[in-house]
Each structure stands twice: as structure tokens, then as C-alpha cells.
Amino acid sequence: xxxxxxxxxxxxxxxxxxxxxxxxxxxxxxxxxxxxxxxxxxxxxxxxxxxxxxxxxxxxxxxxxxxxxxxxxxxxxxxxxxxxxxxxxxxxxxxxxxxxxxxxxxxxxxxxxxxxxxxxxxxxxxxxxxxxxxxxxxxxxxxxxxxxxxxxxxxxxxxxxxxxxxxxxxxxxxxxxxxxxxxxxxxxxxxxxxxxxxxxxxxxxxxxxxxxx
Amino acid sequence: xxxxxxxxxxxxxxxxxxxxxxxxxxxxxxxxxxxxxxxxxxxxxxxxxxxxxxxxxxxxxxxxxxxxxxxxxxxxxxxxxxxxxxxxxxxxxxxxxxxxxxxxxxxxxxxxxxxxxxxxxxxxxxxxxxxxxxxxxxxxxxxxxxxxxxxxxxxxxxxxxxxxxxxxxxxxxxxxxxxxxxxxxxxxxxxxxxxxxxxxxxxxxxxxxxxxxxxxxxxxxxxx
Numbered sequence: 001x002x003x004x005x006x007x008x009x010x011x012x013x014x015x016x017x018x019x020x021x022x023x024x025x026x027x028x029x030x031x032x033x034x035x036x037x038x039x040x041x042x043x044x045x046x047x048x049x050x051x052x053x054x055x056x057x058x059x060x061x062x063x064x065x066x067x068x069x070x071x072x073x074x075x076x077x078x079x080x081x082x083x084x085x086x087x088x089x090x091x092x093x094x095x096x097x098x099x100x101x102x103x104x105x106x107x108x109x110x111x112x113x114x115x116x117x118x119x120x121x122x123x124x125x126x127x128x129x130x131x132x133x134x135x136x137x138x139x140x141x142x143x144x145x146x147x148x149x150x151x152x153x154x155x156x157x158x159x160x161x162x163x164x165x166x167x168x169x170x171x172x173x174x175x176x177x178x179x180x181x182x183x184x185x186x187x188x189x190x191x192x193x194x195x196x197x198x199x200x201x202x203x204x205x206x207x208x209x210x211x212x213x
Numbered sequence: 214x215x216x217x218x219x220x221x222x223x224x225x226x227x228x229x230x231x232x233x234x235x236x237x238x239x240x241x242x243x244x245x246x247x248x249x250x251x252x253x254x255x256x257x258x259x260x261x262x263x264x265x266x267x268x269x270x271x272x273x274x275x276x277x278x279x280x281x282x283x284x285x286x287x288x289x290x291x292x293x294x295x296x297x298x299x300x301x302x303x304x305x306x307x308x309x310x311x312x313x314x315x316x317x318x319x320x321x322x323x324x325x326x327x328x329x330x331x332x333x334x335x336x337x338x339x340x341x342x343x344x345x346x347x348x349x350x351x352x353x354x355x356x357x358x359x360x361x362x363x364x365x366x367x368x369x370x371x372x373x374x375x376x377x378x379x380x381x382x383x384x385x386x387x388x389x390x391x392x393x394x395x396x397x398x399x400x401x402x403x404x405x406x407x408x409x410x411x412x413x414x415x416x417x418x419x420x421x422x423x424x425x426x427x428x429x430x431x432x433x434x435x436x437x
Contacts, residue, residue, distance in 0.1 A: 005246060006230045008223035013230065015223035018350045019410045022223050022230075037346040038416040088374075097373050104370060138226060138247040149360050152317065156367025157374070159314050162305060163298035164284045164291050164375055171286075171378070175307040183313050190357075202227040202247065 005205065014041045048197040049123055055192035056119050062184040063112060069178035071158050076171045084178060085109065085154055108154045108182070111147055115189045118144055122196065131205040141198045148193055151186045155179055224249055258405040263333045265403060269326050269396040275389035276361075277319060281368060282387060286379035294386060295319055295364070321359035322397065328352040329400065332409055339412035340420040346413045349406060356401060362394045 008015050014025045016034035023041070025031035031041035070082035083091075085108050093101035118140055125137065158179050165173040220233050224244040233242045236254035243250055255261075280292040293301070295318050302311035328348045335341045368387060375381050414420055 007228040008230055009228055011230060013223060015225065015228070017225070019346065020222060020225065020407065021410075022221055033416070035417065036410070036413070036415045037350070038343075039350070092370075092374070095377055100370055100373055103366070107366075134227075135247060138249070141226075142249075149363055150366070152360055152363045153367045153370065155310060155314065156318070156364045157371045159298040159302055159310070160281070160293065160368055160371040161374055163293040163301040164282065164371070164381075165378070166291060166301065167286060167289050170289070174305050175302055175310065177307075179307055179310045183310055187313075198226040198247075199228040202229075 009043050014043055016041060044199060045197040048195060048200060049127060051195040052119060052123055052192050055188050055195060056116055059185050059188035059192060060116055062181045066178060066181035066185050069181060070176040071178040072162060072173050072175055074173050077169060107150045111151045112185050112189060115144055115148055119192055126200045129204045134201055134205055137201045138198060144193050148190045155183050222251060252407055255403060255405045258403055258408060259333060262400055262404045265396055265400040266326055266330045269393060269400050272389050272393035272396055273322060273326055276386050276393050279386035279389060280384035282372060282384050283382045284375060284379050317358060317360040318364045321355050322361050324355040325352060325359045328355060336409050336412040340414040341412050343414050349409055361397060365390055365394055
């Protein structure tokens with residue numbers, strides 16, 4: 001092992017994000033296009049930190065209305081009742097399906113929050129030029145990419161409840177704007193994770209200690 | 214823009230330069246620095262993935278045609294398919310959500326299966342035309358937005374919620390969706406994009422093999 005890890009950036013090679021081919025770029029400023037697939041080459045995803053921050057902040061803003069606004073409204077002969085994400089969880093818990101309540105609580109409330117917090121942590125450490133816990137941070141990023149989609153569960157629940165319970169005038173369920181904010185949170189956090197560049201985590205590591213464990 | 218040997222790669226997650234060693238069947242190469250999986254040797258990947266993709270296409274059709282569940286209460290019946298769920302959302306005014314549901318649960322999986330089948334059939338006789346490279350990029354995007362397994366969890370939760378109010382009967386579609394989830398997972402994990410890329414014609418119309426020996430010097434340098 002050499003003292004400084006040999007990365008594509010340091011040695012002047014660039015790896016294509018689409019097909020993975022490694023090539024020597026046309027120039028340091030303008031790497032040109034991949035000779036195999038024609039995709040535009042980049043040493044690092046462009047403005048990764050700024051873009052990710054923007055998407056994280058946008059998702060955080062949508063997170064509040066997503067949890068406060070009702071996602072659906074149940075109308076029966078005698079009553080009309082709005083349902084938020086949290087009241088859905090409470091309802092499932094109270095009706096005895098505590099495991100489903102737990103799944104929904106994790107998927108809808110905790111995963112988006114954990115994702116936003118983790119992305120903010122990755123961004124801050126990258127901006128500070130930290131070289132510590134690289135492996136753990138790389139693993140954190142990989143987990144973020146996998147779990148994000150599961151937050152969509154509540155939107156699907158609302159969809160199928162609305163689709164089936166259309167028994168007017170007996171009972172009907174209609175969607176409410178909370179659903180839209182909720183989907184926005186999920187999609188924005190997926191885009192945020194995608195616009196972050198995990199190679200930034202490693203760019204500040206000088207020594208070889210992280211290559212040895 | 215000189216290409217290097219296909220064995221030399223920079224890890225997509227940490228950019229460390231390395232040579233991928235010759236792998237035994239089923240063997241995996243991981244980045245020594247960040248642990249990211251770089252390559253897996255999958256013998257017979259093309260044939261197996263084709264079979265799984267055909268199976269997934271059939272399961273997809275059944276999932277989308279048959280009702281997912283049926284409900285009866287006070288002598289009234291109601292049933293829904295995936296598209297029916299999205300349509301009800303649209304009717305009730307949540308149009309963006311309706312489009313998202315349709316995209317995540319129907320369009321993205323359909324594109325994922327369709328693109329993959331087109332890729333698999335056209336790389337059988339290399340070199341494959343350049344549009345296969347475009348499809349290889351799109352199939353990855355379609356796959357990352359296809360959420361059949363998330364939808365399944367959503368269906369199960371809504372079944373439990375509705376069961377408190379009325380009698381629900383799971384339909385054929387829900388079982389087909391279960392099969393579709395397994396087939397999609399098996400299909401994605403048996404597919405080897407590295408092999409598919411190595412069979413695609415390059416931008417300049419030439420075909421890859423030439424890059425293997427001729428750039429040996431650069432390659433050896435980078436691989437140290």
C-alpha cells in the first residue's frame with residue numbers, strides 16, 4: 001500500500017458514472033465524453049454539496065405539512081373525520097396491530113427524519129474536510145440509498161383505502177393534501193441522496209489507515 | 214480520452230484505482246477501501262436473467278389485470294386494481310399523487326422489465342448497437358423508481374385497516390404481485406451490467422476488445 005491512496009482524481013483518470021469505464025480525460029477542466037457510452041464525464045458530481053443541501057432543506061420544509069396535514073378524510077352518514085399519518089399509526093396500534101403500527105411509524109416518520117439528519121451529517125463532515133469514520137460514513141450513505149423508498153408506504157396505503165372505500169352514502173374516503181407533501185418529502189430525499197457524491201467522503205483522507213481495516 | 218483496460222476501475226463510491234482480479238464463478242470483488250461491491254462473476258447470467266425477466270413480465274401482466282382485493286359491506290361490492298387505485302386518486306383531485314402512484318407501481322416496473330428484455334436479447338450477438346447503452350442507463354433509473362415491494366406493504370396495511378370496517382378478500386392480483394416482487398429481485402441480482410456493457414458498440418463505432426491489450430502500459434501503471 002502506498003502512503004496516499006491512489007484515486008482516479010489524483011492520478012488524472014475519470015470513471016464514467018453511466019458505464020463505469022475508466023479513461024484518461026481530454027483535459028482537467030473539461031473531461032469530455034466517455035469513449036464507450038458518450039456520457040459526459042465528471043470527476044465529481046457537479047455542485048454535489050450545494051444541490052444536496054438545497055434538496056435536504058426543501059424536504060425538511062415539506063416534512064412539517066406532511067405530518068400535520070391530514071392525508072385522508074373519512075365520511076360516514078353521521079361523521080366526518082380527517083386522518084393524519086400519526087393518527088393512522090395510533091389507530092393501528094389501538095386496534096391491536098402494533099407491528100403494523102411500528103412499521104408505519106418507522107417508514108413514515110422515522111426514516112425521513114433519519115435520512116435528513118444523516119444527509120446533513122454527511123454534508124457537514126464533507127464541508128469540514130473530515131477524514132474520520134470514512135468507512136462508517138460510506139456505509140451510512142449506502143443504507144440511505146436503500147431505505148428511502150420505503151417511506152412511500154403511507155401514500156400507497158392512502159391510495160388503496162381511497163380506492164376501495166367508495167360506498168357512498170354509507171362511507172367514503174377521500175385523499176387530502178397531506179399525501180402530496182408526503183410524496184414530496186420522499187421524492188426530494190431520494191433526489192438528495194442521488195445528488196450527493198460519496199467519493200467526497202474519501203477525498204480528504206491522506207494516510208493509509210483507512211485502507212487497512 | 215484514452216480508455217484503459219476493462220480490468221482497471223476506479224471504485225464508484227470512493228474513486229480508489231484498482232485492478233479487478235480474475236474471479237471464480239460466484240466470486241465477488243470488493244473495494245479494499247470502502248467495501249463497495251465492484252464485480253461479481255455470474256456464469257450464465259444472460260440466460261438466467263432472460264428467463265427471470267420473461268417470468269417477471271408475465272407476473273406483471275397478471276398483477277395489473279386482476280383485482281388486488283375485493284370488499285363487500287352491506288351487500289355492496291367494490292374491488293380495485295393498481296391502475297384503479299391511481300385513477301381514484303386522480304378523480305378525487307390528488308392528480309400529482311395519482312401520477313406518482315402510477316409511475317412507481319406500474320410504469321417504472323414495466324419499463325424496467327421491458328428495457329432489460331430488450332438489452333438481453335440484443336447483447337446475445339455482440340457487438341450490440343449503441344442504443345443498448347442508452348437502455349442500460351435507463352434500466353437503472355427505472356429500477357430505482359420501481360416500488361412494487363413498497364406497494365405490497367402498503368396493500369397489506371390497507372387490508373388490515375379496511376378489515377376493521379368490512380369484509381375484504383385478497384384477489385389474484387395480490388398473489389401475482391408477491392411473485393412479481395420475488396422475480397424482480399432475482400432478475401436484478403442475476404443481471405451483470407458489466408458484461409452487458411462489454412458487449413455494446415462504442416461511440417466511435419468500434420468495439421471494445423481492442424482496448425484490452427493495447428493500453429497495457431497505462432493499465433499496469435494505474436493498477437499498482
